[in-house]
Amino acid sequence: MSTVAADARHTIIEQRAALSPRRVVGDIALVAGRNLRKVQRSPGLIVFSTIQPLMQLVLFVFIFGSIASIGGGIAYRDFVVPAVLVQSIAFAAMGSGVGIAYDLQSGMIDRFRSLPIARSAFLVGRTVSDSLRLGLQSLLLVAASLVIGFRFHNGLAGAVGMIVVVVLFGIALTTFSAFVGLAVKDPETVQPAVFIPVLPLVFTSSAFAPVSKLPGWMQPIAKINPITYAIDTARGLALGPGVLYKVSGIHLSTAFAIFAVYWVLIVGVFTALAVHRYRVG
Amino acid sequence: MSESGVVVDGLVKRFGSFVALHGVSFVVPEGMVVGLLGPNGAGKTTAIRILSTLLAPDGGRASVAGYDVVTQPQQVRAAIGLTGQFAAVDEDLTGRENLVLVGRLTRLSKEFAQERAAELLDAFDLSDAADRVVRGYSGGMRRRLDLAASLIASPAVLFLDEPTTGLDPRSRLRLWEVIGRLRDEGKTIVLTTQYMEEADQLAEQISVIDGGRIIAEGTADQLKTKVGGDVLDLRVHERAEASAAAALLADTFGISTAEVTIDDELGSVLIPVTAGASALVDAVRALDGAGLRVADLGLRRPSLDDVFLSLTGHLAEEPRPDAPEPRPRRGRPRI
Numbered sequence: 001m002s003t004v005a006a007d008a009r010h011t012i013i014e015q016r017a018a019l020s021p022r023r024v025v026g027d028i029a030l031v032a033g034r035n036l037r038k039v040q041r042s043p044g045l046i047v048f049s050t051i052q053p054l055m056q057l058v059l060f061v062f063i064f065g066s067i068a069s070i071g072g073g074i075a076y077r078d079f080v081v082p083a084v085l086v087q088s089i090a091f092a093a094m095g096s097g098v099g100i101a102y103d104l105q106s107g108m109i110d111r112f113r114s115l116p117i118a119r120s121a122f123l124v125g126r127t128v129s130d131s132l133r134l135g136l137q138s139l140l141l142v143a144a145s146l147v148i149g150f151r152f153h154n155g156l157a158g159a160v161g162m163i164v165v166v167v168l169f170g171i172a173l174t175t176f177s178a179f180v181g182l183a184v185k186d187p188e189t190v191q192p193a194v195f196i197p198v199l200p201l202v203f204t205s206s207a208f209a210p211v212s213k214l215p216g217w218m219q220p221i222a223k224i225n226p227i228t229y230a231i232d233t234a235r236g237l238a239l240g241p242g243v244l245y246k247v248s249g250i251h252l253s254t255a256f257a258i259f260a261v262y263w264v265l266i267v268g269v270f271t272a273l274a275v276h277r278y279r280v281g
Numbered sequence: 282m283s284e285s286g287v288v289v290d291g292l293v294k295r296f297g298s299f300v301a302l303h304g305v306s307f308v309v310p311e312g313m314v315v316g317l318l319g320p321n322g323a324g325k326t327t328a329i330r331i332l333s334t335l336l337a338p339d340g341g342r343a344s345v346a347g348y349d350v351v352t353q354p355q356q357v358r359a360a361i362g363l364t365g366q367f368a369a370v371d372e373d374l375t376g377r378e379n380l381v382l383v384g385r386l387t388r389l390s391k392e393f394a395q396e397r398a399a400e401l402l403d404a405f406d407l408s409d410a411a412d413r414v415v416r417g418y419s420g421g422m423r424r425r426l427d428l429a430a431s432l433i434a435s436p437a438v439l440f441l442d443e444p445t446t447g448l449d450p451r452s453r454l455r456l457w458e459v460i461g462r463l464r465d466e467g468k469t470i471v472l473t474t475q476y477m478e479e480a481d482q483l484a485e486q487i488s489v490i491d492g493g494r495i496i497a498e499g500t501a502d503q504l505k506t507k508v509g510g511d512v513l514d515l516r517v518h519e520r521a522e523a524s525a526a527a528a529l530l531a532d533t534f535g536i537s538t539a540e541v542t543i544d545d546e547l548g549s550v551l552i553p554v555t556a557g558a559s560a561l562v563d564a565v566r567a568l569d570g571a572g573l574r575v576a577d578l579g580l581r582r583p584s585l586d587d588v589f590l591s592l593t594g595h596l597a598e599e600p601r602p603d604a605p606e607p608r609p610r611r612g613r614p615r616i
Binding site for chain 1: 348
């Protein structure tokens with residue numbers, strides 16, 4: 001090969017290897033676009049993962065709603081809907097790890113890792129597409145809740161704020177789920193592996209009753225449970241800080257601060273673990 | 282050594298207490314197809330994963346297209362194409378979408394990626410299926426698409442890790458055809474295989490690897506010669522003349538009659554020779570001169586299976602019971 005041709009080729013290789021902020025954003029967009037196209041190609045996934053929480057909403061609103069009373073001049077229905085939303089989006093977030101395990105199994109992750117793309121593009125792209133998917137699912141669930149009688153009590157800003165908190169909590173759980181997906185590697189095992197730690201946390205939180213009304217032994221668990229604060233924040237935003245304080249004895253600002261700390265911790269720890277797993281392959 | 286191509290020098294890799302590579306060295310000159318031939322667990326995939334920056338080595342050095350795999354991984358990634366043991370294609374995307382995605386992630390413009398994708402789909406006989414979702418593709422189609430994805434940005438070096446493992450014979454032949462075409466175009470290719478026939482067909486240079494060590498190197502012919510020379514396989518017309526022919530040829534090649542195998546019933550004689558094709562000519566002359574009539578005469582070379590057996594004492598295509606499979610992808614089902 002002539003020196004000229006060799007030089008030209010090295011120039012091309014150097015150009016392809018170089019990373020700029022614009023390229024990183026472009027890579028993330030390509031990966032996210034690919035994930036969203038997959039979601040779009042399997043609409044059943046969105047439909048069924050929305051129907052299941054819908055049935056739960058109906059159960060809580062029409063059955064428990066008629067026998068449970070929460071006090072504070074608020075319907076149990078309105079109390080429980082933000083919690084069902086947080087829980088549903090948390091479970092929907094688990095799909096992230098399953099998708100990653102499939103990518104690992106099919107060799108797609110090796111393919112991405114052998115390309116000259118930003119190392120962060122795969123995981124960040126996954127987070128971007130998951131956020132959009134979770135946002136869409138929350139909007140569908142909120143619309144369904146409004147149809148069966150749920151009402152916001154804190155204005156439009158509160159409603160928007162609640163949806164943002166629900167999606168943010170979902171994003172935090174996608175990082176946990178992504179780590180499990182990369183660690184467990186088998187798509188069929190990922191589902192139970194993320195479900196088993198999260199399900200008891202949902203039950204031992206303020207989801208279905210205020211912490212003060214939970215059995216005594218459960219209260220300390222509920223008080224350190226991150227899901228309690230995600231739900232209390234969502235609830236405070238949907239129903240107003242006054243209602244939250246009356247039924248749960250916690251200020252919205254306190255709930256939000258604790259939620260924010262937990263969020264940073266969960267996202268920080270599991271992103272670091274997932275990135276490490278992704279890099280070592 | 283050569284600026285381009287692949288240079289591997291004393292590569293070591295351990296998985297826990299299992300040593301997958303014990304200081305492996307080999308060179309792939311620019312424009313050459315080199316086959317890494319060895320059984321399961323020999324370290325082939327580990328070597329490819331290190332060369333394609335998917336795995337960090339524990340010792341030794343390696344460079345691809347002039348770039349160090351440890352210190353310049355990003356340049357290496359920009360220079361290579363990788364087709365692994367499992368077709369790494371997205372089942373939910375169409376063939377075309379898969380190629381365009383990989384092309385754009387390798388920095389091709391959208392237009393150029395689309396143009397290249399169309400070219401490759403055509404060249405690999407996938408045009409009809411181009412806009413169908415990959416889920417419905419056959420195994421052979423997936424491998425061809427995977428190979429097309431590795432080629433979309435015209436890489437300087439192409440790694441093919443057991444490209445035909447698990448394919449039916451027809452799909453295998455088809456893929457050989459495609460790889461043969463790339464070889465003829467002068468692509469630099471590192472190919473791993475556990476099939477003798479595949480190495481013989483595709484590789485210009487073969488490194489035999491076993492238990493994490495390179496145990497022999499050379500062209501297929503050189504390796505075959507290493508095992509011993511060729512065998513002259515003679516069938517005489519009159520069975521009764523077999524021993525006469527055997528004595529004559531032993532004399533011609535200066536070997537003792539004890540080295541010649543005679544089958545009186547078939548009238549066949551097997552004579553080990555070192556001179557290759559010229560031995561054939563000598564044999565014909567001698568037999569003709571003595572007035573012995575020949576029914577069939579051929580020169581048989583030892584197969585690569587013979588080579589592997591004589592080098593390692595076991596066959597390449599049988600997994601060795603004493604060597605655990607290194608599992609770089611832990612927990613992953615091997616199909």
